[in-house]
Amino acid sequence: MDEEPPGGAPERGGVEALRRVRRLLQSPLAVPEGGSALDGRVEPLNPDAPSPSLVKVLTYPREDWEEARRRILELISLGVEAVEFCGETRIDGLSVLGKGCVSVVVSARTKRGRAALKVRRLDADRETMEREARILRLANSVGVGPRLLGWSRNAILMELIDGTSIRRWAETLSPEDVDGARETVRKLLEKCRRLDEAGIDHGELSRAEKHVIVQPDGEPRIIDFETASTERKPSNVTSVSSYLFISGAPSQKLREMLGITDLEGVKELLRRYKKQKTDRAFQELLEKLNLKP
Numbered sequence: 696m697d698e699e700p701p702g703g704a705p706e707r708g709g710v711e712a713l714r715r716v717r718r719l720l721q722s723p724l725a726v727p728e729g730g731s732a733l734d735g736r737v738e739p740l741n742p743d744a745p746s747p748s749l750v751k752v753l754t755y756p757r758e759d760w761e762e763a764r765r766r767i768l769e770l771i772s773l774g775v776e777a778v779e780f781c782g783e784t785r786i787d788g789l790s791v792l793g794k795g796c797v798s799v800v801v802s803a804r805t806k807r808g809r810a811a812l813k814v815r816r817l818d819a820d821r822e823t824m825e826r827e828a829r830i831l832r833l834a835n836s837v838g839v840g841p842r843l844l845g846w847s848r849n850a851i852l853m854e855l856i857d858g859t860s861i862r863r864w865a866e867t868l869s870p871e872d873v874d875g876a877r878e879t880v881r882k883l884l885e886k887c888r889r890l891d892e893a894g895i896d897h898g899e900l901s902r903a904e905k906h907v908i909v910q911p912d913g914e915p916r917i918i919d920f921e922t923a924s925t926e927r928k929p930s931n932v933t934s935v936s937s938y939l940f941i942s943g944a945p946s947q948k949l950r951e952m953l954g955i956t957d958l959e960g961v962k963e964l965l966r967r968y969k970k971q972k973t974d975r976a977f978q979e980l981l982e983k984l985n986l987k988p
Contacts, residue, residue, distance in 0.1 A: 735790075737804060739777040742767045748789055749778060755786060755799050757817050766814070766849055770803075773845045773852050775812060777804040797821065797921050802855060810844055813851040823848045830895060830923045837889040839917055856916050862904035865945030873952050875913050880939060880949065881986040883907065883915040887931035888977050890917075898922040900934040904944065907935070932977065933969050936961075940984065953985045 738746055742764050745753075750763040753770075779802040782792035786799065792811060793800040797819045803812035815824050828846035831853065835843055842854040858864075861883075868876050890897060899906045899922055908916045940946050940961060955961065964983050968976040981987050 736780045737777050738780070740767045740771055740775060742771070748780065751787060752778065752780075752789060752791060752799055752801060753814055755794075755814075755816050759817065762817070769847045770812070770850055773847055773850065774805045774807065775803045775810075775852065776806065778802070778812070779804060779809070793919075795919070795921055797827075798824070798851075803852065805844075805852070807844075809855050811841060811853050811855040813853070815849045824851050827851060827920055827923070830925060831920045833893060833925070834890060834895055834917075834920060834923075837893045839886045839890055840920060841916065841918055856908050856910065856918060858908040858910040858916065860904050861907040861909055861915065862944050864909040865948055868948065868952065870952070876949070876952055877986055879909060879913045879915050880953070880984075881981065881988070883917075883935060883939075884932060884977075884981065884984075884986065886915065886917055887935050890931045891929040891972060894925050894929060895920075895931075896924050896927040896929040897931050897934070898924060898927070900931055901938055901943075903935050903938040929972075930969065932980070933965050936965055936980070936984075955984060957983070 736748075738749055740749070745760065745763045745767060747758075749767070750758050750760055753763050753766045780790045781802050782790045782800075784791050784794050786794060791799055791801050796816075798813045798815050800811055800813050803810045813824065813827075815821070824846055825848070828843060828851050831840050831843045831851070834840040841856050844852040844854065846852065859867075864879075865876075887897075887900065897906065897917065897920065899919065900917070906917060906919050908918055910916060937943070938946070939949055940955060941958070949955075950958070961980075961983055964976070964980045968980055978987075
């Protein structure tokens with residue numbers, strides 16, 4: 696069992712962390728070979744003089760210098776030393792990992808290595824990231840989601856997951872990949888089943904291409920618990936099954952690869968699982984989908 700990450704507001708101080716940051720400030724900025732100044736640039740957190748780029752990202756969509764200084768101290772207390780501008784999403788020319796209605800996600804450098812850092816937007820519909828962090832911690836307890844490393848009022852620090860979206864993964868599959876594809880899909884459904892059993896509704900798995908990453912070894916990872924809830928009736932298995940086999944972009948290809956011919960039978964078993972949510976109903980669904988090991 697991983698050590699429980701810190702919760703609530705960060706503690707004051709962080710003298711050692713500040714010393715490490717100031718050492719980083721004296722080092723040359725890292726830019727990957729062939730990269731641009733805005734692609735792969737690493738900026739140490741400097742509470743004394745925040746850079747315009749950090750202010751823009753940490754206080755999106757408004758640039759608030761005083762709030763940026765407060766947030767930098769908050770991040771330092773979590774062990775964050777620098778932000779790396781990389782990813783496919785852009786904010787005014789800056790590369791980030793993602794941008795949602797509640798937060799901006801960037802790559803962070805910490806004393807333990809690289810991590811994903813989720814920072815609350817200034818116009819978010821919530822005052823704190825605590826609820827999402829606690830749901831992610833609950834998901835971690837059943838082996839689902841990026842590993843939670845820590846959180847504060849305005850940020851969540853978690854494992855950085857490398858891989859490709861499940862849609863792109865499916866697009867690259869060839870006929871000889873059928874066994875690996877079957878294992879990846881089965882593991883994904885089993886993780887959704889564990890979320891159902893834990894009483895967590897992810898809320899976005901009907902659009903799995905934005906919320907499921909497949910790692911190079913074929914391991915599926917469910918990410919982004921921003922809209923997750925423990926108050927709604929969980930529908931993770933049914934939502935991701937609908938995406939994978941019925942209406943999502945990869946559904947036709949996966950049905951053909953896995954030899955799924957009775958689509959109406961699959962829909963009937965999904966309705967039964969939605970109603971009963973028993974292990975027997977789940978196993979019958981796996982068998983119908985030709986996913987039984």
